[in-house]
Amino acid sequence: MSKTVLISVFDKRGVVELANFLDSAGWRILSSGGTFKKLTNECLNLNIQEISDYTGVEEMLGGRVKTLHPFIHGGILADRSKETHMDELKKLGIGSIDMVIVNLYPFEKVIQKDDVTMEEAVENIDIGGHTLIRAAAKNFKDVTVVVNPSDYKSLVNSLVYDSLNLDMRRKFASKAFSHIMRYDYFIANYFGSEDENFLIKGWKKEYNLKYGCNPQQNCAAIYR
DSSP states (O other), X not given: OOOEEEEEOSSOTTHHHHHHHHHHTTOEEEEOHHHHHHHHHHSSSOOEEEHHHHHTOOOBGGGTBSSOSHHHHHHHHOOTTOHHXXXXXXXXXOOOOOEEEEOOOOHHHHTTSTTOOHHHHHHTOOSHHHHHHHHHHHXXXXXXXXXXXXXXXXXXXXXXXXXXXXXXXHHHHHHHHHXXXXXHHXXXXXXXXXXXXXXXOOOOEEEEOSSOOOTTSOOXXXXX
16 A cells, blocks of 8 residues: 655755655655645656645635645544544545655745845744644654655665664654754744743754764764
């Protein structure tokens, strides 16, 4: 039985190559918006279906609502080890979604522009993608979530060598939770945090230090 992957990305680096590989490996692809258009234009004979066709609900509100649907999130969140979950999916005609490839609107980049408006910033707060990532990461036991194009090679290798195990899915999930935590930090910081009980700060790794670590230690690094 073929597995299903949902692909919806703003950063489209490597997505065509990844989709071609997954298709050749027998995966069925669900996609939406610009990602669907890119894949259908640049890939030949993909087994791909637009999410609006799959759910029976067109995108709405100028694209604000694309993937927020029980057919999508039920397929991601169902615990495959629970017979009641799988029976409910079958009863409702919902298929399982086994992999989620998603990255988010570039909120951090947008707010760095000198002339950015509040309206532009708000439009770049990703809702659907954020929800997909969180759902897939929560159910890492059954679902693989990848948020960074730099991890596509690792994902492909793990599928080729049949090494996409629970530990690797947990590592991908950890990266996903870190990704959305940092994303939310920039949103909270942009609006100005009014909660004095919490100090929120996001740090991004710039590079490892060349010297100063013993062999048994992780490398020290500079974060900004």
